Amino acid sequence: MADLHVEIVTPxxxxxKGTAIDVQAPGELGEFGVLPRHIPFLTVLAPGVVKVRxxxxxxxxxVGAGFAEAGPDRVVxxxxxxxxxx
Amino acid sequence: xxxxxxxxxRIASVKNTRQITSAMKMVSAAKLxxxxxxxxxxxxxxxxxxxxxxxxxxGAGEISHPLLTSRDEVKKVLVIVVTxxxxxxxxxNGTLNRRTEDFIKRQRIDGHEVVMRTYGRKSKDxxxxxxxxxxxxxxxxIRAEFADEAAKLASELTTEFEAGGxxxxxxxFNQFKSVLAQVPTFNRVLPLSIETGAAEGSGDATADxxxxxxxxxxxxxxxxxxxxxxxxxxxxxxxxxxxAARMTAMDNATRNASDLISALTLEYNRGRQAAITKELIEIxxxxxxx
Numbered sequence: 557m558a559d560l561h562v563e564i565v566t567p568x569x570x571x572x573k574g575t576a577i578d579v580q581a582p583g584e585l586g587e588f589g590v591l592p593r594h595i596p597f598l599t600v601l602a603p604g605v606v607k608v609r610x611x612x613x614x615x616x617x618x619v620g621a622g623f624a625e626a627g628p629d630r631v632v633x634x635x636x637x638x639x640x641x642x
Numbered sequence: 643x644x645x646x647x648x649x650x651x652r653i654a655s656v657k658n659t660r661q662i663t664s665a666m667k668m669v670s671a672a673k674l675x676x677x678x679x680x681x682x683x684x685x686x687x688x689x690x691x692x693x694x695x696x697x698x699x700x701g702a703g704e705i706s707h708p709l710l711t712s713r714d715e716v717k718k719v720l721v722i723v724v725t726x727x728x729x730x731x732x733x734x735n736g737t738l739n740r741r742t743e744d745f746i747k748r749q750r751i752d753g754h755e756v757v758m759r760t761y762g763r764k765s766k767d768x769x770x771x772x773x774x775x776x777x778x779x780x781x782x783x784i785r786a787e788f789a790d791e792a793a794k795l796a797s798e799l800t801t802e803f804e805a806g807g808x809x810x811x812x813x814x815f816n817q818f819k820s821v822l823a824q825v826p827t828f829n830r831v832l833p834l835s836i837e838t839g840a841a842e843g844s845g846d847a848t849a850d851x852x853x854x855x856x857x858x859x860x861x862x863x864x865x866x867x868x869x870x871x872x873x874x875x876x877x878x879x880x881x882x883x884x885x886a887a888r889m890t891a892m893d894n895a896t897r898n899a900s901d902l903i904s905a906l907t908l909e910y911n912r913g914r915q916a917a918i919t920k921e922l923i924e925i926x927x928x929x930x931x932x
Contacts, residue, residue, distance in 0.1 A: 565686050565687045565690055566687060567684050567687045567688075567789055567871065567874055568680070568683060568684065568789075569683040569684075570683070570686050583854060584854075584855070584863075585854055585855060588854075595852055596851045596852065597851065597852045597854070598694070598698065598851045598852070598853050598854070598860060599853070599854040599855075599860070600854075600855070600860060600863045622867070623694070623860070623863065623864060623867070625690075625694055632690055632694075634687060634690055634691060634694075634867075636789075
């Protein structure tokens with residue numbers, strides 16, 4: 557099964573980078589999920605919680621406003637801020 | 643002719659100066675490392691944003707957004723100049739201030755009215771005595787406040803621009819090319835310009851994207867973000883550039899002081915030797931006279 561390359565980028569730094577099985581993020585028009593082979597997709601990101609499911613488990617990030625770009629095998633989230641939730 | 647005591651005092655004083663300049667150099671080197679780190683770590687965000695924006699703009703075809711539209715008649719131009727608060731960093735601030743002044747002159751020749759905003763004490767002081775006494779200025783900005791300040795400035799600029807307060811906005815800052823080169827740069831920030839041009843790389847860069855919401859309102863969300871990033875970048879580059887310029891300037895000063903000390907030491911030793919020789923001659927000729 558194909559992997560998703562995920563990047564969460566803030567103006568300060570690249571907050572997280574890695575491969576994931578799927579990603580769930582809060583869009584301005586509602587929560588959306590991205591699986592591998594997603595169609596190219598661009599949306600505005602609302603502040604909220606991003607869930608990244610990796611082979612090692614689920615990571616949760618609190619993100620600020622920004623936008624998300626999803627492609628067939630990658631997801632780039634640009635957010636004002638990003639903090640990992642434990 | 644300087645007496646031996648005078649030379650000794652001078653050597654001591656130059657040594658003190660050298661200690662200060664070399665300490666300042668060290669401090670700047672440490673600060674520079676942190677400043678370049680934050681400048682370079684901000685780059686991925688800007689790059690991704692720019693790429694995406696280009697793609698959206700290219701995909702949206704005819705772009706019309708208030709922040710992108712050039713005014714037919716430019717009457718009033720806003721110039722934002724970003725310098726440091728402190729001096730002792732070579733020509734870092736002076737060059738930028740002078741270039742900005744030239745820029746303003748050219749704008750005036752074109753018949754544009756110029757208003758200013760300054761960041762940093764050095765530009766504030768420079769332009770205060772040049773007819774911009776009531777320019778909006780901000781000093782003592784620290785790195786932790788950069789992002790907030792950029793956001794605040796971006797929203798103020800947007801509001802003012804849309805209200806017709808000015809027709810063009812330019813930002814002048816020192817671009818941090820390398821430790822040895824800081825280049826005074828003038829960028830037009832409003833109206834924004836996006837080179838749609840051919841997307842670099844393969845053809846799928848222009849793949850059909852699904853936009854949510856529509857391409858146009860997405861652009862509306864992206865543009866303010868882009869403006870903010872541009873402003874933030876100029877703050878970060880200025881900070882890194884300031885430390886780099888100071889480091890270079892202090893390195894030169896330290897080296898000058900060392901040269902001066904060795905020249906003075908030579909003169910001192912020569913003088914001491916001359917005094918000894920003179921005393922010897924006196925003793926010898928005194929003994930001969932007996």
